[in-house]
Every structure is written in C-alpha cells, then in structure tokens.
Amino acid sequence: MPLTEKPGFRFPSAFTILFGLIILVAALTWIIPAGQYARVPSEALGKDVPVAGSYAATDANPQGIFDVLLAPIAGFYDPVAYTANAIDVSLFVLIIGGFIGVVTATGAIDAGIKRAMVKAKGREVWMIPFLMALFALGGTTYGMAEETLAFYLILTPVMIAAGYDALVAVAVIMLGAGIGVLGSTINAFSTVIASDAAGVTFAEGLWLRIAILVVCWAVTVAFVMRYAARVKADPSKSLVFDRKATNEAHFLNDTTTDVTFTGLQQLVLVLFALTFAVMIWGVSTGGWWMAEMSALFLAAAIVIGIVARLGEGKLVEAFVNGARDLLGVALIIGLARGIVVVMDAGHITDTILHSAEVSVAGLPKTAFILVIYWIEVGMSFFVPSTSGLAVLSMPILAPVADFAGVKRELVVTAFATASGMVNLVTPTSAVVMGGLAIGRVPYERWLRFVWPLLVILTLILMAALALAVYVEATP
Template identity: 65%
Template sequence: MTFKFPTAYTILFLLIALVAAGTWLVPAGQYDRIQSEALGKEIPVPGTYQQVDSNPQGVVDVFLAPIAGFYDPDSYEAAAIDVALFVIIIGGFLGVVKKTGAIDTAISREMVTLKGHEKWMIPILMALFAVGGTTYGMAEESLAFYALLIPVMIAVGYDAVVVVGIILLGAGIGTLGSTINPFATVIAANAADIPFTQGIGLRFFILFSGWLACVIYVMRYAAKVRANPELSIVADHRADIEAQFGKKTDAESVEKLTIAQKIVLVIFALTFAVMIWGVSSQGWWMAKMGALFIASAILIGFVTRMGEKTFTEVFIDGARDLLGVAIIIGIARGIVVIMDAGHMTDTILHLGEDTLSGLSSVVFINAMFGIEILMSFFVPSSSGLAVLSMPIMAPLADFSGVGRELVVTAFQSANGLVNLFNPTFAVVMGGLAIAKVPYERWLRFVWPLLLILCVIIMGGLSVVALSA
C-alpha cells in the first residue's frame, strides 16, 4: 500500500492535538499586561513573567478548538468566522461571474494578444501583489485572486503552483519587506517606542532583493513546466484543476466579447479596485469587503439578465466550491486557541527573553530572528505577534548595542518568511485549497527559496548590526 500524504484538514487537526499535548508538558506562564493607548490593546510588561496554574488541554478541548477557531464561544468575538464568510461570498461572486462566460472569453482573447510574451505577466503581477503586502499587509484579501489567475496561467501552459507563487509569494514578500505596513511595521515600531520610518532602508533592500529572488525562482519553474507539463509538481492533479478552472483554449476558435460581457469585466475589475482602496485607505475589513462582492454579484446578475432563480443557484454553487477552504481557515485558528488556553504563548516568549540577554550584536539579532520565526508558527498574525513580542524583545536590543529598529525588521521578516508556508496561517492553507495544491507539494516547491530568503535577511541584519 502506497503512503499518501494527509490532507490539509488532517495536518491541521494533528497540529491541534500536538499543541494540546504540549500544554501538559510546557510550564504555564503569563506576563502582567497594561493597556496601551497608542495601540489600543493590552501589551505584556517586560520582567513580569510568572508561572501560573496550568490549564492542560484534553480530548474535549481538541475537538472544541476548530469550533472556537471560528469564534470565541464566551465573548462571541470574531476570530476566523469573518474570513471564512468572506471566502464563501467570494465563491458565490465568482460563480456568478463564471456563469456569464466573460472571464473565459477575455482570457482566450488575451492569450492571442500576449502570445510569446506571457512570461512577463509573472514579475508584473508579483510586483503588484508585493506593493499590496508592503503597504497594507495584503493577506486574506489575496484569496479572492486565485480563481481569477488560475485559468489565465493554465491557458498559457503553466500550472496552479505558478499562481500560488505569484499571489502567495508576491504578497508575502511584500509583507516580509514591509515598509509602511500599518499591521506589521507601524504597530511593531509603536510597541518598540520608535518612529516606524527608522530602518526603512534595510526593509527596502529586503523587499527588492526578496522580490527579485521570488520572481526568478517562479519564472524558472514556470518555463520548465510550460516546456514539459510532466515536470509540474501537481501534474497528477492537472485534470482536476482544469475541470474546475478551465482548459487551455485554442486561440483560433476564440469568440468575441459581447457588450454584456464587457460590462461584467468592468464591474469585475472595479470590484477588486474598490476592495483594495477600501482596505488600504478606508480601514475596511471582511464585512465590508463581503458586502462589496455581494453587491457586485447582484449587479452582474441584473446586467446579464440572469434571472433570480439562476442567479441564486450559481451563487450557492460557487459558495459551495469554497466551503472546504472556509473550514480550513477555522481549523487553522484552532491551534492558536489551544496555545492561548493552555498558557503556552507567554512561556515561549519568556524563553526568548532569557535566551537573548547579553549576546553580541550580530548573534543577538540573528537569534532574535530565529525566535521570532518560532513564535510566528504559533502566532501567525503580524499585528498580534507585534503587540505580544515587541514590548519584551525591543528593550533587549539596548543591552546588545543594536538599534530597536533592527529588532522590528527581524520581527517582520521572520513573520513574513514563516507565513509563506505556515500551516497555522489561514492564507497559506486557504490559497492552497483553492488552487488544489497539496500542502506537501508546496513545501517541496518552496523550501529552496526559503533558504535563499533566509540568507538575504540574515545577511542584511548582520551587516547593519556590525555597522551600528
């Protein structure tokens, strides 16, 4: 019997069980916390760590964790439910758009225009996603672009892994090299008590060099797959992917777009443009983005005279297609629920505080990078990890002759790097689920690039630390 790597659902559930087992072994502890007016959240107070009564998580807690991952059952605060609902709404919206045939026809027409130059779509799109990552931490909202780009890349002879590379690596490298991202750089700098513009030169270097490394890596893979489709790491899944997203089209038999289809494409593009504007400048989150996509779907239904019954059916069918993705998002959040309930998070933070005391500048900043990598597995949220770790870690830089801005850069680089493959990060597991790329195949694809990015980041941190 051949071994088959487990699905994302099984991997995440096993991680929940593993973390729950850890709550029986890892000492429970907590920092005292004070309310920060600047951040609007409670932050840990350095030097106040103390052990507390343990709260080991049992079998019942393991099964409750995925449910609690969607919402806090005590306070009903939103956790992953807003993201999960957004993904389901996106599915419905895309189902309506797909029914019009506008996307398929436009893709086919575009292939005729770009024939021979399709490879330049990769660096251009990755640059656009990187801009979203570095300016406002583009993450969950990137999930909406998978179903748009997968048919395009399949039509030119690439595979779904290329699309994951463009979106996940593009937005991810932007977040890794955040320059003005309010959810990573600004929050972390505020918590470290420094202006967020300090250290921006190194962050620009990491952003550009990391983007270049990602572009070259994805383009080489894309060229290899296009020349020989059997070399695709998801070659055995190609039929399933094509069945859902469409097959390569014969350019000679392409029909022209109707007026209604052209209007649909305009609405489609404007919807994404408005979403990006709302998130980046108006503080929108999942509820308002979801409302936008519902409104756009209804508008498309009117424009194409789809009819109420047909509209409802295609919207529900599209939502059903992404239901599995929504479930994955809740399960991933369940890992963090177990960590917090078992009082493990502060213990890991305290271990980092003890480890870093008294180290030389270069050793300190690289050790800081390593500790933030470890913590990012358990706290994938950049804003959450910034609020949790920076009040403790940033002051330690003063004793090692390192600027606090370098600690902020180490934090955001580590968090961004881990979130390119982190199974506890809903954006990773959700994107792979939409693209039908198994998690272990993504790891096989991305691990050499992760090593390259590590060298770039650690080299930059070390050079700046030495010159301080």
C-alpha cells in the first residue's frame, strides 16, 4: 500500500527534531558534571588538542531557556575549538541555490535531462554504481561532505526522470560520499588528522581501510540498486510515494516530451560541468573551502547568465529565487550547529570524553577495539565533524591503546569508520539534514530506508576490527 502518514500523527520536521535535541543537550548540562582537559597547541594540526590524563572538574555552566533560544543564532557564528562555523556553509548553500536557479532559467538542465534519458533508456540503473563510485572517491580522498550539497538539485531530477524517486538520488549522493568517508584512506579531514593526533602516519592501517572501503561500497551499491529496481518496477513501493506528484512538480519543471537540445543549452551545460570540475580541483589540490567555492559559483552564475543572454533583470530574479528555495536548508545548518554550541558552553563535552577514556581501561584487546568503536559512535552524534572529533578524541583514546596492547592505527580506523557510519544518519549533521531537505525526503523516511544497511555495515565493521586484532596477535 502507498505509504501515508497515520491519522492524527505527523512526524516532526527537521527543525523540530533539531530544536528538541538542543533542549535535550541543555538539560544534560544540568545533570552531567562539568569538566575539561588541559589543552596544548599542536603545530601539525594547527589547533589546540586535549592532553591525556589532564581532565579536571570545572565550574558548572548549566544552559537555561535563554541559552536554548540563543543556540540556533549562535550556531551560525559562535567559534568552537574543534569545528568550523556554520555561516560559511549556509552562505555556500544559498549561493548554490542561486547558481542552480540561473542555470534552470536557461532551460539547459531540463533539456539535458530529457536528452540523457533518451540516450540511456534501458540502462539507467548503471548510473547508480558509476555515480556512487565517484562520490566515494571524493569521500575517501578529501572527505567530500559539504560539497555534496551542490549535487542534490542536479541529480534528483535525473533520478526522477529515470523512473526512480527522490530517495534514490539522496542515497546515491549521501551514501556514496558517506561510504567513502567511512572507508577513509587518505582523507586529510579524517584519517590524516586522526593519525597525526594519534602519533602515527596515515599510511599505517591503510590496507585495512581500503578493504573496508571496497566491501562496504559494494554492499551499499547493491542495497541502493535493489531499492531502485523495486521502485522502478512498482512506484507504489517507494518510501516517498505519497510525495511523488509534488516532487515531480518541484524537480521536473517542464513536462513536455520535446527533446530539443540547442547549441546554447549545450554550452551552458559545459560551463555548468566545468564549474563543478573546478570546485573539485580547488578543494582537493588548491586548499579551497567555503568562501572560495561560494565565489566560484557566484561567478559561474553571472557568466552563464550572460552567455545565455538572460538579461540583468531575469538573471537577478533567477538567482534570488534559487537562493530562496534553499533558505530552509541554510537555517537547518545553523540549527544543527547550535547543539554543539550548547554542549560546549555547558562544559560537558570533555566529561563525556573522560568517561570514555576510563571505560576502556583494562579491557582485553578485542573488547577494547570494539568498545572504542562504539565510544566513537556515541561521540560522533554530538560532534559530527570528522576533523573535529579526531582532534578531540584521538589525543585521549589513542594513548590508552598502548596499555591494551592494540596498535594506535587500529584506533584511528575505529574512529574513521564509526564517524563515517554515524554521519550517514545523525540529525546533528548539517550535511545529512541539509541533503534531505534539498532532496525533499523526510528524515523518518530516510531512517526507514537506511536502517537495514546500517545493521549490515556495523556487522562488517565490527568483524573487520576484531579480525585485525586477531591478525596482529597471531605470530
């Protein structure tokens, strides 16, 4: 039967979920004792890192009603030692929306999608592994995360036009890049920073992470392709079937069957693709981040508007309308970041980390690494930034591995896989909530879709970590 909301019940929106989490974390600041580690500057990481064994109780700072109300505002700009501000990501999202609005106004996207569907008819399913491989490559090499927000408005119409649903598009992007981050091989924002903080080189443990990446990617692709095939055969099997009409109306602007594809539209799509290529180059090799990427898409929107001869009035109108479409996404990003602001202001982040440090002392090797994995899972919920969690947890948890007789690089792998796993679903991640908002997939539908995959991946990861400990112990 088509999936519909139960009478009398409506699952809360992303805004309500995130604001509820802010209230929950604020309540915890009244219960969990306040404490902090001493911190020292690290030249290698460019940040202050906690010192193992230096935890001490500190004055409590419970968060009240005013702090809860201030958190969504402070979430945009309040500086935190181990993660970035949200305002840069939010502005990037708004400019991406404006850029897509300008390209859409040229008619090039609709024409390109129609022509692609004609060419790929009968072979649409192979888009899934190909695109997921590309996103996974970005995830495992340079931690592709916030950058994926630019792709949802592009891929969702393609997947809907191919006979799938918006959930397939979200899965291809979010799971593709997410599995790459989960199996981080040379990801500077995950394993490289974590290895530096743990006192090992990122090459140590590389082969295990490659194996994890390959196996988890294959399982995830099969999972997504199976769902996509079911939806294509029977659209009523879609978990967002009740949104089918509205999603088609939103993402497919032109319902005619005309496949005219003019030379000007082709040129616009070339410039469109070139913009993304330049973005990937800038992030992976040029040291770019949100400001540079935002400037790139702003410049590209102007160039495309001029090339397509939209005129000043239509260009500005298309850009502003496109940005307005993603305003809700930008607000969600700041709201998600407010959770971390409240937790840090209440001085409970280090207390949670200290409890983790104490809990693993004296455990056998296999139990130790599995408990480390689950500790990082819990910490990742509150600190969705992989680089932030690496700086926060590795200087504390990695030295404990020496006493357990476990190599530090295995702790790094446990951290990377746990952080990557949680960031596929956590509502505290701006990437997750922003991607779902752009793709118009309700959060509870995403959970309903992805939970069987999470179980499978968790079993794979726990088996891999336990096997690695066994291999180390074998003469």
